[in-house]
Amino acid sequence: MSIRVLIISPGDVGQRMSAPGIRAFHMAQALAQALPHARITLAAPKVDTRLQGFPEKVKPYPYGERPLLWAAQDADVVVANFLPVRLASLCAHKLVVVDLFAQYFAEWMEVTVHQEQGLTRDLVWLERRAYIAFQLAVADLVLCANERQRLSYLGALRALGLRRPVAVAPHGLRPQAPQKRRQVVKGVYPGIRPTDKLLIWNGGTTDWYDPDTFLLALHHLAQERDDIKALFLGATYPNVPALGWGRRFRSAIDTAKELGLYGSTVFFEFGWVPYDDVPDYLLEADAGVCAYSDHLETYYSFRTRFMDLLWAGVPIICTKGDTLAEMIEQEGLGLAVPPGDPIAMAHAIRSLLDDQEGQERIRKRIQQVRQRLTWEQAMTPLIDFCRTARPPARPRHGRLWGEVFPWALNYLATRALREVTQGEAPWLARAPQRVASRLARILRKGL
Amino acid sequence: MKVLALRGPWPSLGPQGQGWAEAFAAQLAPWLDVQVGTGEGCQAVAAPLLPVRAFFGPKRLILDTRPWPTRWLEETLRPKERARYHLQLAMADHIICESAVERDGIIGALFALGLVWPSSYLRDPCLGRLVICAQNGMKGLVEALSHPPTTDRRRRMSAVLRKGLLSLI
Numbered sequence: 001m002s003i004r005v006l007i008i009s010p011g012d013v014g015q016r017m018s019a020p021g022i023r024a025f026h027m028a029q030a031l032a033q034a035l036p037h038a039r040i041t042l043a044a045p046k047v048d049t050r051l052q053g054f055p056e057k058v059k060p061y062p063y064g065e066r067p068l069l070w071a072a073q074d075a076d077v078v079v080a081n082f083l084p085v086r087l088a089s090l091c092a093h094k095l096v097v098v099d100l101f102a103q104y105f106a107e108w109m110e111v112t113v114h115q116e117q118g119l120t121r122d123l124v125w126l127e128r129r130a131y132i133a134f135q136l137a138v139a140d141l142v143l144c145a146n147e148r149q150r151l152s153y154l155g156a157l158r159a160l161g162l163r164r165p166v167a168v169a170p171h172g173l174r175p176q177a178p179q180k181r182r183q184v185v186k187g188v189y190p191g192i193r194p195t196d197k198l199l200i201w202n203g204g205t206t207d208w209y210d211p212d213t214f215l216l217a218l219h220h221l222a223q224e225r226d227d228i229k230a231l232f233l234g235a236t237y238p239n240v241p242a243l244g245w246g247r248r249f250r251s252a253i254d255t256a257k258e259l260g261l262y263g264s265t266v267f268f269e270f271g272w273v274p275y276d277d278v279p280d281y282l283l284e285a286d287a288g289v290c291a292y293s294d295h296l297e298t299y300y301s302f303r304t305r306f307m308d309l310l311w312a313g314v315p316i317i318c319t320k321g322d323t324l325a326e327m328i329e330q331e332g333l334g335l336a337v338p339p340g341d342p343i344a345m346a347h348a349i350r351s352l353l354d355d356q357e358g359q360e361r362i363r364k365r366i367q368q369v370r371q372r373l374t375w376e377q378a379m380t381p382l383i384d385f386c387r388t389a390r391p392p393a394r395p396r397h398g399r400l401w402g403e404v405f406p407w408a409l410n411y412l413a414t415r416a417l418r419e420v421t422q423g424e425a426p427w428l429a430r431a432p433q434r435v436a437s438r439l440a441r442i443l444r445k446g447l
Numbered sequence: 448m449k450v451l452a453l454r455g456p457w458p459s460l461g462p463q464g465q466g467w468a469e470a471f472a473a474q475l476a477p478w479l480d481v482q483v484g485t486g487e488g489c490q491a492v493a494a495p496l497l498p499v500r501a502f503f504g505p506k507r508l509i510l511d512t513r514p515w516p517t518r519w520l521e522e523t524l525r526p527k528e529r530a531r532y533h534l535q536l537a538m539a540d541h542i543i544c545e546s547a548v549e550r551d552g553i554i555g556a557l558f559a560l561g562l563v564w565p566s567s568y569l570r571d572p573c574l575g576r577l578v579i580c581a582q583n584g585m586k587g588l589v590e591a592l593s594h595p596p597t598t599d600r601r602r603r604m605s606a607v608l609r610k611g612l613l614s615l616i
Contacts (some may be wrong), residue, residue, distance in 0.1 A: 105558035113565045157556030295572035
């Protein structure tokens with residue numbers, strides 16, 4: 001019997017997708033290629049099958065229009081970035097793979113400390129912690145993006161008294177070769193000449209990034225030359241608008257204005273560049289730049305934005321602290337500078353852009369590295385798991401009641417408490433209305 | 448600075464002697480600035496009946512996990528031992544480990560147990576003063592002791608009491 005795999009993406013899969021959607025899309029591609037007999041369904045709020053390379057045999061399931069439970073009941077293996085709590089009972093009958101491609105404890109802590117204050121901050125944190133613990137409890141296999149994340153999740157699992165395998169499945173590179181279709185920045189953007197050197201900040205600007213160091217470095221360089229331009233590619237995160245137009249992004253615009261760089265040296269692409277158009281921008285770039293502060297989120301991170309830069313063969317200038325920065329430094333794929341040091345960053349930008357031979361050397365090394373960063377290789381643990389997966393012979397009620405439900409209840413209780421303290425109606429009060437509106441929508445569509 | 452370092456194990460003492468050692472450490476606690484638990488001596492840092500020491504005890508409690516870090520985390524899978532180990536993590540102002548590998552595991556455990564709060568994260572965003580890697584010497588501990596403790600004692604107390612009560616069951 002062929003195995004039925006359901007991949008659930010929390011974000012849209014289509015032209016405007018961020019890391020979770022991109023990951024789910026390529027996961028479906030890799031599984032479809034490696035397991036030709038498997039029946040694969042890709043569920044997301046919206047799924048656009050016109051996306052380049054969308055596998056024919058993958059069934060799209062837009063759960064913005066249909067209940068996710070229907071698709072989940074028809075699967076043997078459920079792969080989710082975050083499994084919705086309402087599907088908790090599935091783990092008694094199905095195999096669940098939770099794809100935690102960031103160290104979410106550290107990432108959400110970083111978001112919490114910057115976005116919330118006082119009691120709400122503590123309650124939001126408790127809610128988020130319970131949600132991650134629920135994901136760990138519900139999983140039969142936990143996927144993460146690097147070895148540091150794996151060790152920390154193993155520590156978390158042990159502390160919670162859970163035995164679950166944790167495998168490293170990093171982000172991969174797009175399978176097709178990068179192709180330029182049209183000129184989009186140099187000579188097109190008012191203020192950027194065809195002969196200028198272009199630096200690209202690929203992706204959004206969330207709380208844990210440090211655009212100020214980059215902007216100060218550009219300010220330093222602008223004193224001596226006017227041929228270096230920077231483009232911030234992406235402001236509004238698809239599905240999570242607050243994450244894009246957050247404090248850090250607004251402060252980056254303010255800093256660029258204060259330094260007199262806005263519109264002359266630094267440019268912002270407001271919105272989100274369609275996935276198939278990203279190569280046009282990257283192939284014009286002389287280097288990709290990303291800076292972040294020295295904290296735990298950086299230490300555990302796997303910067304998915306670097307993958308597209310490597311795919312397009314663009315040298316990278318970044319700050320030290322994470323595993324990819326280590327790889328960039330060790331394998332000579334760019335330059336890594338200490339965090340919070342604009343002078344060091346300015347020096348790195350200058351030395352890279354002015355050294356044509358050095359750039360060529362880096363591009364050649366990137367070509368070599370690309371061979372081992374494919375999605376097929378990255379997803380090997382998931383492919384192996386699905387290949388040998390056997391759904392539980394008997395319902396696992398002990399696991400459900402003893403390990404999963406306590407964390408689901410913990411999450412729902414802390415969430416209700418947080419909502420009440422924030423003056424919102426708790427989820428329990430909103431639930432009947434939500435169910436009714438969902439039912440009405442389904443009936444309207446005649447499903 | 449008055450420091451008491453307790454190094455275990457003490458198999459020759461037997462269970463009664465072990466209890467006396469823990470009680471002795473507790474008696475001394477109010478007069479100490481720093482108490483370090485190493486090996487089985489960690490048990491004395493966070494003996495189940497002594498959470499009150501978070502109020503009256505030494506100013507800093509240091510948990511040195513180095514002799515058996517992997518076992519120390521593996522032990523938590525046995526339900527009876529789990530609360531006791533959680534208590535130790537909750538009580539400690541600083542946790543010393545051997546390498547970055549063990550540090551990652553301990554940080555994951557601290558997050559999962561709810562022992563890292565936003566307020567403590569703001570004070571120490573790398574958790575470098577809370578979980579100290581001793582791979583390259585004790586410079587990290589000296590640095591950590593020169594700063595106020597990262598964790599809030601009031602919050603720690605609530606965690607200690609909660610987990611301490613569990614360990615009695």
